[in-house]
Amino acid sequence: MFKHYLKISFRNLAQQKVLTGINILGLSIGIACFSLFLLYAVNEFSYDRFHTKADRIYRIIEWWEGEGREPGGSGSISTPVAPAMKKDFPDVEYAVRTTDRGCLARVNDHVFHTSITFADADFFNIFSFPLIRGDVHTALKDPGHLVVTREKALTLFGTTDVVGKTIQIKIDTAYKPFTISAVAENIPANSSKSFQLLGNFEHLANTEMVKQSSNNWHMTIGIDAFVLLKQESRLATDHKRLALFRKKYAEEEIQDRKELKKGKGKKDQQQAVQSGIRLQPLRDIHMNPQVEGGADPKNIWILITIAAAVLLIACINFTTLAIGRSAGRAKEIGVRKVMGSERKQLIVQFLSESFLLSVLSAVTGLILACVLLPLFNQLAGRQLYFSFSRFPELMWLLGGLTLLVGLLAGSYPALVLSSFNPVEVLKRKIRVGGSNLFTRSLVTLQFVLSIGLIISTIVILQQIAFMRSKNIGFNKENVVMINTQRVDAKRIYPLYKQAIQSNTGIMDITAGEMGLGSGEGQMGRGYRNYKEEISGVIEYPGDYNFLNALGMQLVAGRYFDPAIASDTMSAVIVNEELVHTVLGTTTANALGKTINTAKGNNPPKTIIGISRNFNFEDLTHQVRPQLFSRPANLEPARIYVRLQAGDPAAKLALLSNAWKKLVPDAPFEYNFVDEKFDLFYKSEERWSTIAGWAGGISIFLACLGLFGLAALAAVNRTKEIGIRKVMGATVTQVAGLLSKDFIKLITIALVIASPPAWYFMNNWLQSYAWRINITWWVFGLAGLFSLLVAVTTISIQAIKAAMANPVNSLRTE
C-alpha cells in the first residue's frame, strides 16, 4: 500500500511541475532558513559541553543584589580568590586563574600584536582542550612554557611541528623568550574559554599590576577564575559557606559597608547592595544574561520565531495550493472511494504526498543551507558548520522538523479532500477552487507576517540612521584614535605631537587615558553627591586641549590652561548631568564648587568648567555624570588626531611614518572615532539585516504562493473569463477581476499587521534612551511595497488568462 502511495505521490508531483516547483522551492527556502537558525541556536545552547568534566567546572563570580537593582554578577574576580578557594575548600580539586593580555610578540624579525592567555598550571586538568603535540601534564609546567593552537602554529611557523621553538613576548617593557611546549587542537567555536597562545600565569606574577593585586580582595585586573569541584560536592549551591569564605578574607570591605550603613536610615540598610562570591556552572556562562558577557537566550528565541514564521509561510503555500488544485483531484478521490477506499486511507495517501514533498524539500533545503552558511556566518558573527557528530540533536531536530512540516502542510488538504462525497465529485457537483474562507485566511496570515517583518525592518533601519546621525555632543568625524597602550606613551606623545602638528591636513592633536567608542572601556569612581550618597562618575583624564580638540562644547567656565599650575592638581571640568544629579544645582551656580571622592582619600576637585552633555555610550543609555581632568602625570592610552576633511589616505600615511620613526618595534594601530561609535550599533545592524532578509524571503514566498493561487484561479475561472470576454470585457477588466480579491486580502493583512508591529517595535524602541517615533508612513510604505510586489506577481497570471482566446476557454469548459 505504501509503495502504491509513494508511486502516486511521485506521479502527482511530476504532473504538476509548476505547483510542485513552487512548493519545493518555498518549503526548501523555509527549511533552509529554519535549519540555519536552528544550527545557530543549537550551537549557542551547546557552549562548553565538549569538556569532559563540564558538569563539575564552575566560574567564580562576584554577585550583587539589593538596592532595587536586578541581581547580577561579573566574571572578573580579584587575584587571590582562586588560590584561597583551593586552600580553604577540600571540595575544590583544582582552581585556575586566566587572563587575556594584549602583547607584542616577535618571531624571528617579525613583530606583531597578539592576545595571549595566561593561566595557572592546572588549566589542562580542568578543561578538555586536546593537544596534538606535547603532554597536558607538562604543557604549562614551566613559567616559560607556551601552548599554541594548530591555527596559530601554522600562521607563525607554517607547520605544527613547533614544540621547542621560541617566541619572544614583551612583558612590561622587555621581550622575554617563551618556549613552545605543546600544540593544542583549534578551540571549538562553541567554547566560552578560548586562546591562541597560552602562557603560564606565573609569568605575570612579577608584573606591576599583578603584584599590586595579589593580596588585594577589592581590586580586579581582568582575571577569570575557574574551579573543578569534586564529585558530590555541593559547594556551588552552598551560599553560606561561600559567604563565610568571603567574610574571612574581605573583612575590611564588609566593615566599610557597615559603617556606611550606620550613617543611613534603616530603609537604606535594607536596600544596600549585597555582594558575594558565587560559583557559576561552566555551561551557564554563555547564556546567562545576568552575568556580564552572557548572551540573552531571548534573542535566540526571537530568531527561531522569525525562522518559524518564514517556514509557516512556506507551509501555507503548500496548503493553499493543495486546496486550490483539489478540483483536479476530485475525480480521483471519488473513484478511490467507490473502489473501497476508506477516508483514513485517503488521509494517509495525501499525507504521504506532503511527507514526500517535505523530505524532498528538506534535502534541497539542507543543500541550500550549506550553500548559504558562509553568508549566514558573516551575519551571525560565528563559525558554524553542519555536523551531526558535533550536534547529534540536529539529526532528530531536522528529522522532526521534516515530519512536522509534512504534517502542518498536508493535514488540512488531507482532511478536506478525503471528506469529499464520491457521488457528488463524480457528478462534478463539488467545485473546490483556490479560494475559500480558509485559504483566504491563510493568504492573509502570510501577508500579515511578511508586512510585520517589513515594518520591523524599516523601524530598525530608521533607528540606526537616527543614532548614527544624531549630534552626540562632540565632533566625531575625521578623528583618528591611535593606540599607545603598549608603548612608552608618556615619552612618545609629545614627540609624536611635535613630529606631525605642523603638517597640512592635521587640524589638532590631543591625548587621553581613555578611548572613545565601542569596546573602549570606562573608568569610573564614586563621588559623594549633595545628598551625601555615592554617585558613580565617569572620568576622562586627558590633555589640556582634550575637550576643544574633540569638539566638546563648554556651557560655562573655561578649558584647562597650561599657564595655570593648579589645573593639573585639582581642577576638573564636569558635564551638565553631573551638575544636576551630583551637585543638585544649576550650571550657573556650579562653577567654583568642589566635589569629593566617596572614600575622601583624594583632595577635593574644583569645578572650572561645565561641558555640554555628550553621549560617550550607545544611545540605549542616558548620559551619565562625567568629569574631565588634566593630571600632572598624564599617561596617554590614546592619541587623538583631527584630520582635515577629505581623503584621509595621505594623512594616515603621514601618521604611520611618523609613528614608525618614533616606535619602530610597535605596530601603528588606529581607528576612526566615528567608526568606533558606529560599532555600538553592530547588533542593531545585524537585527535589521536579519529582519530585512526574513521580510524579503517571506514576501517572496508569499508571492510564490500567490502566483500559484492566481494560476489556479485563472484555470478554475476559465469559463467565466471566456464568457466575460465574449460579452465585451477588456484585458484590463479581466486582469482586475482576478487581482482584486488578492489586493483586498493584502489590504486586510496590512490592517491586521500594523497594530502588533507598532506594539512590538515601540516596545523595542523603549530600550533606547534616544529614539525615533514610529510614523504612519512606515505602515503605508510596507503596505504599498507588499501590494506592489503582489500585484506584479498576480498580473503575470491575470494578463495571461485575460489574453487567452475566449473560444478556446469555452471549448475547454
Add this chain to the structure above:
Amino acid sequence: MIKIRDLEKIYRTEEVETVALNKISIDVKEGEFVAIMGPSGCGKSTLLNILGLLDDPDTGSFLFNNIEVANFNERKRAELRKHNIGFVFQSFNLIDELTVFENVELPLIYTGVKSVDRKKRVEEVLDKMQIMHRRNHYPQQLSGGQQQRVAVARAVVNNPKLILADEPTGNLDSSNGNEVMTLLTDLNEQGTTIIMVTHSEHDARYSHRIIRMLDGQTVLENIMV
C-alpha cells in the same frame, strides 16, 4: 439478493425540495441482469447510488443479501461495497495518473490482497478483457472503448456478486458499445448479478428485465424473453 421497500430520497435546499425516490420498492434476484430506464431526473442514478452503497436513503428498507444496510455508516458501507460490488460508469472514471494495470489493481489494494496475488488476478482479467497489451498505458492513451473495457476489468477484478453499470455505453460508438454489452452479458452468464441504468433500448434488450421509472417511482416492468 436485493430487496428494497418504500425507499425514499429527498434532496433539500433552502427553497426547493426535490423528491428523487418516492417510496420505491424493487427486488433483484441473484444472477439477474436488470436494466433501469427512464427520462433524465426520474431518479435512476439516485437509485443506483443507493444500491451501490454510495449514498443512503432517507427512509425505507434496503436488504442486501438479507442484511439491512439502509442505516449503515460510511465505514460499514465501504467495507460491504469493496467486497461485493463493482462499478462501471458512463465516463469510465479511470484515474489518469495510474496505468491500466494500476487502475485495475486498485480495488484489490483496498481489499488487502497480497501483491503476488494481485498481479496474477489483474493479468487474468486484463487477458480476459483483451486489453493485456495495453497494461502499461495511461487512460489518455486509450480509445473510449478500450477505456471502458479497463473500467469493466476493474469492476470485476474482485469477483463481485453485483455489478452496477451507469450508462456504460453512453460515451461509446455503437461498435464499442456492443463490445461492452457483450462483456457484461458474459459476466452475467457466469453468475454475476448486473443492474444497469441506460437510455438505450438497444442496450436494455441485453437484460432479463427492464424497470421503467418516472418521478422517483417504478411505473412499469418488462420481462425480456
